[in-house]
Each structure stands twice: as structure tokens, then as C-alpha cells.
Amino acid sequence: MKESLLAIQKAVDELDIDGITALVQACLAEGLTPLEIIQDGISQGLATVGAKFETGEYFLADLVMAGEVVNEAMPLLKARMDPSEAGQKGKVVLATVQGDIHEIGKNIVGMLLSANGFEVVDLGVDVPAEKIVQTARSTGAKLIGLSVLLSTMVGNIRQVMDGIDRAGFKGRIKVAIGGACTSEQLRAEMGADAYGETAVQAVRIFDELRQGA
Amino acid sequence: MSPFPIIAPLASSTGIRLTGTSMRANIENAATQLASIQAYLARFPRVDLVFPIMDTSVEARAVGCPYEFKDTVPVITTHAFADAAAVETIPIPDPHANACMRVNIDVIQGISATGRTVGAFCLGPVTLAAHLMGITALVRVAMKAPEGCARILAHCTHIIRPYAQALLAAGARTLIILEPQVNAFSPRIYEKSIQAALEDLASTLPDPVLHMCGDTNPHLPSFSRTRYFTGLSLAAKVDFRAALDACPALKEKTLIGNIDPVAVMLNGSPELVREKVAALLDGMRGENFILSSGCDLVPDTPLANVEMLIDTAMRYRL
Numbered sequence: 258m259k260e261s262l263l264a265i266q267k268a269v270d271e272l273d274i275d276g277i278t279a280l281v282q283a284c285l286a287e288g289l290t291p292l293e294i295i296q297d298g299i300s301q302g303l304a305t306v307g308a309k310f311e312t313g314e315y316f317l318a319d320l321v322m323a324g325e326v327v328n329e330a331m332p333l334l335k336a337r338m339d340p341s342e343a344g345q346k347g348k349v350v351l352a353t354v355q356g357d358i359h360e361i362g363k364n365i366v367g368m369l370l371s372a373n374g375f376e377v378v379d380l381g382v383d384v385p386a387e388k389i390v391q392t393a394r395s396t397g398a399k400l401i402g403l404s405v406l407l408s409t410m411v412g413n414i415r416q417v418m419d420g421i422d423r424a425g426f427k428g429r430i431k432v433a434i435g436g437a438c439t440s441e442q443l444r445a446e447m448g449a450d451a452y453g454e455t456a457v458q459a460v461r462i463f464d465e466l467r468q469g470a
Numbered sequence: 471m472s473p474f475p476i477i478a479p480l481a482s483s484t485g486i487r488l489t490g491t492s493m494r495a496n497i498e499n500a501a502t503q504l505a506s507i508q509a510y511l512a513r514f515p516r517v518d519l520v521f522p523i524m525d526t527s528v529e530a531r532a533v534g535c536p537y538e539f540k541d542t543v544p545v546i547t548t549h550a551f552a553d554a555a556a557v558e559t560i561p562i563p564d565p566h567a568n569a570c571m572r573v574n575i576d577v578i579q580g581i582s583a584t585g586r587t588v589g590a591f592c593l594g595p596v597t598l599a600a601h602l603m604g605i606t607a608l609v610r611v612a613m614k615a616p617e618g619c620a621r622i623l624a625h626c627t628h629i630i631r632p633y634a635q636a637l638l639a640a641g642a643r644t645l646i647i648l649e650p651q652v653n654a655f656s657p658r659i660y661e662k663s664i665q666a667a668l669e670d671l672a673s674t675l676p677d678p679v680l681h682m683c684g685d686t687n688p689h690l691p692s693f694s695r696t697r698y699f700t701g702l703s704l705a706a707k708v709d710f711r712a713a714l715d716a717c718p719a720l721k722e723k724t725l726i727g728n729i730d731p732v733a734v735m736l737n738g739s740p741e742l743v744r745e746k747v748a749a750l751l752d753g754m755r756g757e758n759f760i761l762s763s764g765c766d767l768v769p770d771t772p773l774a775n776v777e778m779l780i781d782t783a784m785r786y787r788l
Contacts, residue, residue: 274614313688317654321609358545361605361654408732409542409768437684438732 261287262298265330269302270309272322274329281330291334299327300372307369307457320456321361324368331371344376347467348398351377352384353436354413359406362435365456366402373460375400386416393421393430400466402459403449405436414447431466435459475751475761477783478519478589478726481776485510486523486769493542493769497525500576507581513773516780519643521589522577524766526648529593529630530601532563532570542769549604553611554621557602562628565636575640582641590642592634594649594680595626595667602626605651612655612663623667634675645675646703650683657692665696672698679703679726683765687713694719706730706764711753724758729779731763735771740778747782 261284268277284294306323309315351367353360360382367377378396380389393401401421405411414434421430433451434444444452451462485506486496496503503523511520527544531537536548551557565571574590581588593601599622600608611619634645647668655664672678679701680693686704690713693702703726704710710725729735734746751761761783767776 272613274610316656316659316688318609318613318659319656321606321654322613325606325610358547364606407543408736409770 258297259284259287259289261289262294262301265294265298266302266305269299269323269326270305272306272319272326274322274326277326277330278333281333285333285337291338294330294334295372296374299330303327303369303372310455310457317361320365324365327368327372344374346374346376346464347400348376348378348396349400349402349463350380350389350393350396350398351402351404352380352389353382353404353406354410354417355383355385356410356413357405357407357436358382359404359436362406362456363402363404366404366435366453366459369456369459370402370463373464375463386413386420389417390420390424390426390430394424394426399430400463401430401432402463403432403434403436405434405439408438411438411443411447414443414449418448431469433459433462433466473518473787474755475759475783475786476518477780478517478521478760478762479729479776479779480521480524480731480763480766481514481517481771482507482510482521483523483767483769484513484771484773484776487773488513493523494539494544496523497544498573500573500580503573503577504580507577508584511584511586514776514780516784519587519589519760520581521646522574522581522591524591524648525574526593526597526650527601528570528574529598529633532565532568532633533560533602533629535601546601549602549607551602552607553603554618554625557599557622558625560602560625560629562632565633571633571636575636578637578640578642587643588641589644589646589679590634590637590640591646591648591681592630592637594647594652595623595630595671596655596664597649597651598626598630599623600651605654608651609654612659616663619663620667623664624670627667627671630671631674634671638675644677644679644701646679646681646701647671647699648681650681652682653684653686653689657689660689660692661695665692668699669697672696677701679724681726681765690717690720694723700724701726701760703762704728704764706733710750710757710759714757721758724760725754726760726762728762728764731765731767731771735763735767735775735779738775740772740774743775743778744782747779751783751786 431450434449435453488509489506530546535546537544677700680699681703685707701724
């Protein structure tokens with residue numbers, strides 16, 4: 258592994274928001290492609306961050322900060338990226354369900370998915386079920402991620418599942434849920450396809466879903 | 471000597487259902503909220519300590535942050551202050567002249583006038599800063615610019631303190647300082663960038679309680695070292711008995727809580743409520759402890775579950 262890519266991994270892992278841009282520029286100057294920098298540098302750094310979160314070494318604020326580090330680097334990389342390389346794993350529609358405005362977890366999921374080859378269509382917060390389903394249809398996305406924090410809003414997951422069913426896409430558009438009040442039991446009750454206990458599980462979950470979508 | 475246990479669920483919002491009113495009407499109108507709380511107390515007269523309906527947007531709305539009512543709660547929709555310099559321009563509201571703060575002062579006054587022991591809520595500086603700046607901007611400052619963070623939290627404390635003191639003057643026996651955003655930060659950042667601001671606020675208040683949401687197990691040693699707070703109100707993810715055994719310094723604080731407001735109180739059966747309350751009380755005999763819910767109960771919480779919590783607790787007094 259090139260030293261420059263290890264430096265990128267370290268910068269992401271250590272939340273070095275001040276140093277990341279220069280390191281990315283150095284990698285580009287060496288002739289590394291944006292995709293290589295993302296896959297072997299940034300993504301690996303995020304995997305370490307995710308592992309530290311799972312073990313309790315890192316907290317939500319550290320994940321947010323890691324997202325900020327990646328956000329510093331991505332414009333530089335996207336400007337140099339071949340359009341065909343971006344989002345090669347397919348599109349994911351992300352939304353916090355209607356009536357709920359919490360977005361930190363969703364934003365971290367979006368950042369992780371973007372850095373790992375997915376094209377993210379982030380609809381934001383308080384999004385009606387119809388809009389989520391319609392966006393999936395119009396963009397061709399086969400994957401939807403729903404975030405719910407408020408227990409009073411979990412019924413909106415069912416609204417999305419029913420909307421997918423009415424549109425004739427049952428089984429062809431896969432839905433993952435996450436958020437403080439969600440659970441595997443809730444996933445089963447709502448008929449969703451996957452449940453993520455933490456945002457860092459998102460890449461694995463959506464990788465598995467896209468293989469079946 | 472206080473009875474065991476002191477019964478203080480955060481359950482006033484169930485009065486909203488009893489009066490058939492809306493959350494919005496209760497948040498915006500003191501008379502409506504007082505009627506709801508009176509209905510709650512008429513239904514559950516055996517609680518020892520009563521609280522108003524929890525609203526974590528008061529201080530932010532009081533300084534003009536735009537908000538909307540999303541379903542049942544007011545939500546700050548715009549985080550307009552980008553940095554310390556911007557936050558420091560915010561004028562300190564006079565709580566008695568400010569409509570948002572006045573509602574809660576009047577509610578506390580109204581409950582206190584009935585002779586009931588009342589507690590009040592105010593936001594802590596971290597969560598207020600998150601409302602003003604957005605959580606991402608606050609994270610950047612807390613983790614990378616500690617001097618700027620200190621200035622932001624100091625000004626937020628300046629905003630909160632007069633309101634807190636007005637609530638006490640209105641008759642609140644205790645103040646619970648709400649900090650649901652604190653557990654987003656590591657204990658290291660808490661001690662480096664947050665603890666001093668919380669102590670600054672608490673140092674001027676009598677017997678304040680610090681309320682945190684989520685899994686704060688990693689933070690408990692830090693909380694035990696946070697000065698001036700006499701109580702810690704913690705969410706259901708903390709096992710109180712295990713926490714006291716692992717961190718004996720916590721015994722200096724009164725632990726308050728922590729029956730799960732959703733999994734147990736909202737979605738559980740009365741039998742589950744009894745089981746959880748009994749287990750908690752069995753573990754906390756002889757400790758500084760107040761029985762409560764881990765957070766505010768939602769209005770739709772089954773009344774039978776609230777009754778079971780109180781009934782189970784009363785059996786321990788026999």
C-alpha cells in the first residue's frame with residue numbers, strides 16, 4: 258500500500274480535517290485515480306472509524322467529524338472523477354420519514370455509502386412516503402434507506418412499504434431501516450428488508466441488499 | 471427521611487390525552503398546560519414530584535430560532551448561528567417578558583400554588599448550542615476549536631441562567647438541566663470542552679439535576695466528577711445497580727430514572743412495567759434514588775402503565 262494512501266487512511270481515522278485536502282492533492286499528483294483514493298484511502302479510513310465506533314472508542318461526534326473530513330476531500334475527488342466511476346454500485350434513496358427531523362445518522366450513512374461506491378439521493382428529513390417511493394422509481398434506485406428516531410413515526414415505514422407494493426415494485430426495491438427506535442422486530446413487523454443497529458453497518462447492509470435487488 | 475422510593479415519573483404529558491388537547495396548545499398556552507397537568511394529578515395523585523411537559527425548544531425559540539410543530543413536538547428548523555462571534559450577538563432574553571419562557575414560568579407558578587412539589591426543566595448549554603448552530607457545526611467547534619467552544623457555551627449559559635432562576639423563583643423545588651446531545655461526545659471531549667460550562671451553570675443553582683439521553687454508560691465516571699449537580703437523570707440503557715457497583719463515586723449523586731419510556735411504558739404491558747419497576751427498586755434499596763421514567767412519556771402512554779409504575783412503587787413503601 259502506497260504511503261500516500263496510508264496517510265489518507267490515517268487522516269480520516271484521526272479526524273484530521275485540516276490536513277486531508279493536502280494529502281488528497283498529493284495522491285492526485287502521484288497519479289492515483291480518485292477511485293483509488295476513495296476505495297483504498299478514504300473508505301479504509303472510514304472502516305477504521307466505524308470499527309472504533311462499534312467498540313465504543315469513537316462516539317457519534319467522531320462519526321460526524323469523520324464525515325466532515327470526507328466532505329472536505331470529496332469535492333476535489335469528484336471534480337476529477339470519471340462520471341462512470343461514481344456510484345457504480347447503484348443508487349440509494351435516503352430519507353428521514355415524515356414527521357421526523359433527526360438526520361445525523363442518515364447523514365453518516367449517506368457519507369459512508371458515497372465513499373463506498375453508491376450514488377446517494379438524499380431527500381432530507383420529514384419526507385412523505387409517496388415522495389420516497391416516487392424518487393426511487395424516477396431515479397431507478399433499487400435501494401431505500403429510512404431513518405426513524407421518533408417512536409411515534411414508525412408507522413411511516415409501513416407507508417413506504419405499502420407504496421412500493423402499490424407501485425408494483427415489491428421485492429424489487431429493497432428497504433433498510435435504522436434509527437434509535439428501530440429494531441429487528443420492527444423491521445419484521447413493517448416488512449422491511451434490513452435493519453441496521455448503527456450507521457456504520459450501512460455499507461455491508463446495502464452491499465447485501467443490492468445483490469438481492 | 472424520604473420514603474423509598476420517591477415517585478416522580480416524567481408523565482405530565484399524559485394529561486394532554488386526558489384533556490383532549492394538542493401538544494401545541496399545551497406548549498404555547500400556560501392555562502392549557504396547567505389544566506392538563508391538573509388532570510394528570512387528579513388521575514395519579516400519588517406522585518411525589520410533578521414536572522411540566524418537557525419542551526427542549528423553549529430557549530432556542532425564545533431567542534428567535536425558527537421552528538415548526540412536527541406532529542407533536544416543536545422542532546427548530548433553522549440553525550442560523552455559524553460560530554462563536556455569531557452566537558455572542560444573541561441578546562439575553564428577559565424570561566418574564568419573553569412569551570416562550572413565560573409560559574413555563576406561569577406553569578411552574580400554577581402547580582406550585584396548589585401545594586404540590588414541582589420540578590422544572592431548562593436546557594443545558596450544549597443542547598442549546600446545537601439548536602443555534604446545528605450539531606455538525608457544534609461538533610467541529612467542540613473537537614477542533616476548544617476556545618471558540620468555550621465562548622459559545624458560556625453565552626448559551628448566559629441565556630439559560632436567568633430563565634432557570636426565574637423557574638426557581640416561581641416555585642420549582644429542583645431544576646433538571648436537559649442535555650440530550652451530550653452523549654454524542656466522547657468522555658474525553660466532554661471533560662475537555664463541555665464539563666466546565668455545565669459546572670458554571672450548575673454552580674449558581676440549588677440541587678440541579680443533569681438529564682442525559684441514550685447510552686451514557688461510558689460517561690458515568692465523568693458525570694460522577696461533574697461538580698455542583700446533586701442528581702443524574704439517566705436513560706434506560708444505564709443499569710443503575712451495575713453503574714453504582716462499577717463507579718462507586720456515583721453514590722454521591724442521586725440517580726433518577728430510568729424506566730424505558732417507549733419499550734416499557736408505551737409499548738409494554740402492565741406486567742412488564744411491574745417487572746421492570748420491581749427489578750429497579752430491588753437493585754436500588756438504600757441508595758440515593760428517585761423512581762422516574764428514563765425520559766418524558768409520550769401522551770399516548772397507556773394510563774394503566776403509569777398506574778402500574780406508581781402502584782408497584784407504593785408496594786415498596788409498605
